[in-house]
Amino acid sequence: MYEHDIDDFPPMPVSLAHAKGPGKRPEFTQVRSGQGLTDTPVNRETDMTQTTSFIVKSLSLGTALALVTMTAQAAEPDLATAQSIVDEHSALPTFTPPGKPFDAASCMAGKKILSIPTSSSIPFVAGIQEGMVEAAEEIGFEVRPWQNQGQPTQWVQGIEYAIANGYDAVDLMGGIDPNALAPQIAAAKDAGLKVFASHHRDVTDIKEEPGVDVSLPLSFSRVGEIIASWIVTKTGGDANVLVIGSDDVPPSQPYWKSFEAKLAELCPDCKATYYNVPVSDWATKIQTTTQSALLQDPSINYLFPIYDSMSQFMLPAKAMTGRMDLPIASFNGTPFILDMIQNGDVEMDVGESLGWIARSSLDAYMRDICEVGDTPDELYVPFYIFDASNAETAGTPAELDKGYGDAHVAGFRTLWGLE
Amino acid sequence: MTAQNTDMPVVDAPRINIAEVAEKYALVAALVVLFGIFAMLLPNTFFTWANVSTMLGSQSVLVFLTLALIIPLTSGDFDLSVAATLTISAMTLAVLNARLGVALPLAMLGAFAVGGIVGVLNAFFILYFRIPSLIVTLGIGTFLNGLTLWMSNSATIGGIDFALVMGVVGTRLFGIPLAFYYAILMAAVIWYVFGYTSVGRRLLFVGRGREVARLSGIQVDRVRFFSLLSSSLIAALAGILYAGTIGAADPNSGNTFLLPAFAAAFLGATAITPGRFNPVGSVVAVYFIVIGITGLTMLGIQSFVQNLFYGGALVLAVALSQLVRKREEQQVG
Numbered sequence: 030m031y032e033h034d035i036d037d038f039p040p041m042p043v044s045l046a047h048a049k050g051p052g053k054r055p056e057f058t059q060v061r062s063g064q065g066l067t068d069t070p071v072n073r074e075t076d077m078t079q080t081t082s083f084i085v086k087s088l089s090l091g092t093a094l095a096l097v098t099m100t101a102q103a104a105e106p107d108l109a110t111a112q113s114i115v116d117e118h119s120a121l122p123t124f125t126p127p128g129k130p131f132d133a134a135s136c137m138a139g140k141k142i143l144s145i146p147t148s149s150s151i152p153f154v155a156g157i158q159e160g161m162v163e164a165a166e167e168i169g170f171e172v173r174p175w176q177n178q179g180q181p182t183q184w185v186q187g188i189e190y191a192i193a194n195g196y197d198a199v200d201l202m203g204g205i206d207p208n209a210l211a212p213q214i215a216a217a218k219d220a221g222l223k224v225f226a227s228h229h230r231d232v233t234d235i236k237e238e239p240g241v242d243v244s245l246p247l248s249f250s251r252v253g254e255i256i257a258s259w260i261v262t263k264t265g266g267d268a269n270v271l272v273i274g275s276d277d278v279p280p281s282q283p284y285w286k287s288f289e290a291k292l293a294e295l296c297p298d299c300k301a302t303y304y305n306v307p308v309s310d311w312a313t314k315i316q317t318t319t320q321s322a323l324l325q326d327p328s329i330n331y332l333f334p335i336y337d338s339m340s341q342f343m344l345p346a347k348a349m350t351g352r353m354d355l356p357i358a359s360f361n362g363t364p365f366i367l368d369m370i371q372n373g374d375v376e377m378d379v380g381e382s383l384g385w386i387a388r389s390s391l392d393a394y395m396r397d398i399c400e401v402g403d404t405p406d407e408l409y410v411p412f413y414i415f416d417a418s419n420a421e422t423a424g425t426p427a428e429l430d431k432g433y434g435d436a437h438v439a440g441f442r443t444l445w446g447l448e
Numbered sequence: 449m450t451a452q453n454t455d456m457p458v459v460d461a462p463r464i465n466i467a468e469v470a471e472k473y474a475l476v477a478a479l480v481v482l483f484g485i486f487a488m489l490l491p492n493t494f495f496t497w498a499n500v501s502t503m504l505g506s507q508s509v510l511v512f513l514t515l516a517l518i519i520p521l522t523s524g525d526f527d528l529s530v531a532a533t534l535t536i537s538a539m540t541l542a543v544l545n546a547r548l549g550v551a552l553p554l555a556m557l558g559a560f561a562v563g564g565i566v567g568v569l570n571a572f573f574i575l576y577f578r579i580p581s582l583i584v585t586l587g588i589g590t591f592l593n594g595l596t597l598w599m600s601n602s603a604t605i606g607g608i609d610f611a612l613v614m615g616v617v618g619t620r621l622f623g624i625p626l627a628f629y630y631a632i633l634m635a636a637v638i639w640y641v642f643g644y645t646s647v648g649r650r651l652l653f654v655g656r657g658r659e660v661a662r663l664s665g666i667q668v669d670r671v672r673f674f675s676l677l678s679s680s681l682i683a684a685l686a687g688i689l690y691a692g693t694i695g696a697a698d699p700n701s702g703n704t705f706l707l708p709a710f711a712a713a714f715l716g717a718t719a720i721t722p723g724r725f726n727p728v729g730s731v732v733a734v735y736f737i738v739i740g741i742t743g744l745t746m747l748g749i750q751s752f753v754q755n756l757f758y759g760g761a762l763v764l765a766v767a768l769s770q771l772v773r774k775r776e777e778q779q780v781g
Contacts, residue, residue, distance in 0.1 A: 149751035176744075176751045181694045181701050185506045185617075186742065193498030208606035209696035212613040276602035277700060307597060309700060 106266025122411035124440030133445035136399035147204035148179030160387025231283035253288030319346035367427035382433035475719035486743035505625030512686035518725035529589035535702030537687025542697035563684020567677035616692025
C-alpha cells in the first residue's frame with residue numbers, strides 16, 4: 030500500500046497522476062491468498078490545502094469512476110479462451126518429434142545409465158523407471174534403477190555405485206534436486222560420467238545446476254493454467270477455489286502462482302485461497318485444513334489439491350461439512366484417482382503418460398550422450414485431461430500409463446531409427 | 449516412562465559360557481555371513497573396495513544418531529527428538545552459512561548450540577515437570593520439525609561451504625571418507641565412558657532403577673540431564689555430518705533416520721554386551737543393516753524388501769537373543 034502526501038509528488042500531467050510509478054499508483058490493498066484476488070480502493074487521509082484537496086477529490090472521483098468502469102470490463106470472464114485451453118488438452122495426445130532423428134542403437138550400444146529415483150516406493154516414479162528400462166532394452170543398452178526409500182544417503186550410495194561400476198551416466202529423476210547432491214555430482218563429473226536430472230522442478234523455476242549435463246524440468250505451470258481454465262469453464266466464471274499445496278515439493282509454488290495468475294486473467298472476479306500442507310502431514314492435516322476452510326468460507330465451490338493423491342484426504346472433509354457437491358480438480362493421473370473419477374468422487378485429473386515421460390527423458394539423454402546436438406531443455410510430455418467422459422479408457426480399475434494412446438511408442442521408435 | 453535395561457543376572461561361573469559367547473558375537477557372525485553371501489552373489493559390484501568404502505562412509509550419520517540414542521536409553525529415557533535435532537542442526541548450518549554468509553566454523557558452532565538448547569529444553573520439561581521423556585521428546589521433536597520448515601521456507605538449501613564437504617566425505621583416509629572415522633571415534637569415546645568411567649556406571653545405575661540409584665547417593669536428575677544433553681549434542685553433530693555428506697540441508701529427510709536409529713540401538717543391544725545398549729554393538733548393528741540394504745539394492749530387489757529386512761532382522765535378532773536367555777521377561781519401554 031502506498032501512503033503519500035500530495036506534496037511528495039513531483040508535478041506531472043493530471044492524466045498520468047494515477048497511473049505511473051510507485052507513489053503515483055492509486056491505493057489498493059493487494060488481497061492475496063486467503064482473501065481473494067481483487068484490488069480494493071481504501072480510504073486515506075491527506076493534509077493539504079483546500080485547492081489541492083479539491084483537485085485530489087476530483088481526481089479520486091475520476092479514479093473511482095475509471096476503476097468501476099475497468100472492473101466492470103475486467104469482471105467478464107474469458108470463457109472462450111478457457112474453453113479452448115481445455116479443448117486442447119482433452120484431445121488424445123499426438124506425437125511431435127522433439128528433435129531430429131538419429132541412430133540411437135549404434136551410438137548407445139554397450140552404454141549404461143543408473144537411474145536414481147526420489148523414492149522407489151512412489152508408484153508414479155517406479156512406473157517411469159519401468160518404461161525407461163523397457164525402452165532401453167528395445168534400443169540395446171542398459172538402464173538400471175537404483176531402488177531406494179527416499180533417503181539422500183541412499184542417493185549418495187547410488188552415485189558412488191555408478192562411479193565405481195563403470196556407468197556412463199547417472200539420472201536423478203522424479204524430484205531429486207541436483208544441488209542437494211553437489212559433492213557427489215562433482216565426483217561423478219570428475220570420473221567422466223554424465224549427470225542428468227528430470228521431472229524435478231518447474232520450467233519457470235530457473236536455477237543454476239552445476240555439473241548437470243541435461244536438465245528436464247516439467248511445465249507444472251502449464252498444468253496450473255489448464256486447471257484454472259477448467260474451473261473457469263465449469264463454474265461459468267464464478268469460482269471460489271480452495272487450493273491445497275505442499276511447499277516442500279519444489280514445483281508447488283510456481284505451479285500455484287501460474288494457476289493464480291491464469292485464474293485472475295481469465296476470471297478477475299474469481300477467488301482462490303492457498304493452504305500449505307507439507308507432504309509428511311497429508312494424512313493428518315489436509316482433512317482438517319479443508320474442513321476449517323469450508324466452514325470459514327461457505328462460498329467455496331471448487332477444490333483443487335495440486336497433487337491428486339491429496340484428494341483422498343479431502344473427501345472425508347466434504348462429507349463432514351456436508352459439501353459432497355464440491356467438485357475436485359487435480360493433477361498427476363494416479364490410477365486410484367482415475368477410479369474416483371469413474372465413481373464420481375473426483376471431477377477431473379490432468380494426467381501425464383509415464384511411458385511418454387520415460388521415452389522423452391531417454392531421448393534427451395541419448396541426444397546428449399550421442400552428441401546429436403539438439404537436446405531439449407524441457408521434458409516433452411503432453412498433458413491430458415481425464416474426466417467422466419474418458420476415465421474408463423484408463424481401465425477399470427485404472428492402470429498406470431493407460432488411456433493416453435500409444436502415439437509416443439511408434440513416434441520415438443521412428444525418431445531413434447528403430448523402425 | 450523408562451527404557452530399562454535388560455541385563456541378565458550376573459553369571460557366577462568363571463568358565464567360558466558357550467551360549468554367552470554365542471550371544472555376544474551372533475550379530476557379528478551374522479554380519480560376516482551376510483557380507484559373504486552378497487560377496488558371492490555380486491563379486492564384481494558388492495565385493496569391491498569402492499562399495500565397502502561407500503557403505504562405511506555414507507552411513508556415518510546413522511551411526512552417530514544411534515550413538516546419540518543409546519545414552520538416554522541407558523539412563524532410562526527415550527529421546528524421540530534426535531532425528532528432528534539432526535534436521536534442525538543441518539538446516540541451521542545451511543541457513544547461517546549458505547543464506548546469511550556466516551563463516552563455516554561459526555555456522556557449525558551455531559548448529560551445535562541448537563543441539564545444546566534442545567537438550568536443555570528436553571531435560572527441563574522432563575526433570576522439572578516430571579513428564580515422561582517419551583511425551584516431551586515427541587513434542588519437542590514435532591516442534592523442531594515446524595521450526596525447520598519455517599527456517600527453510602520448506603525448501604532444500606544448497607551451497608554450503610565446500611570445506612565442510614571436504615572435511616566429511618571429500619577427503620579419504622585409506623580410501624574411506626573421514627565421516628566414518630568420526631563415527632568410530634565417537635563410538636570409542638562412548639565405549640570408554642560407558643565401560644571405564646564412573647559417569648558410565650552412574651548412567652547404567654540410573655537406568656536400572658532410579659530410586660535405588662538415588663538412595664545410593666547418585667544425583668539422578670543431574671545424570672539424566674547430562675544424558676539428554678549429550679544425546680542432543682551428538683544428534684546436532686550428526687546434523688553437521690549430514691549437511692557435509694550431501695552439501696545441502698533439506699527440511700524433511702533427516703527425520704527418516706529415527707526408526708532405523710532405534711532399530712540399530714535395540715539390535716545393537718543384543719550384541720557384544722547383550723542386554724545393554726552399547727556403542728560397539730550399535731556400530732555392528734548399523735553396518736549389519738547397511739550391508740543387507742545395499743546388497744538387496746544392488747541385486748535390484750524391490751524397495752519394499754528393504755522394509756522386510758529392517759523389521760525382520762530386528763525382531764529375529766531380538767527373538768534369537770531371547771531364546772539364548774531362555775525367554776527371560778524383557779522390560780524395555
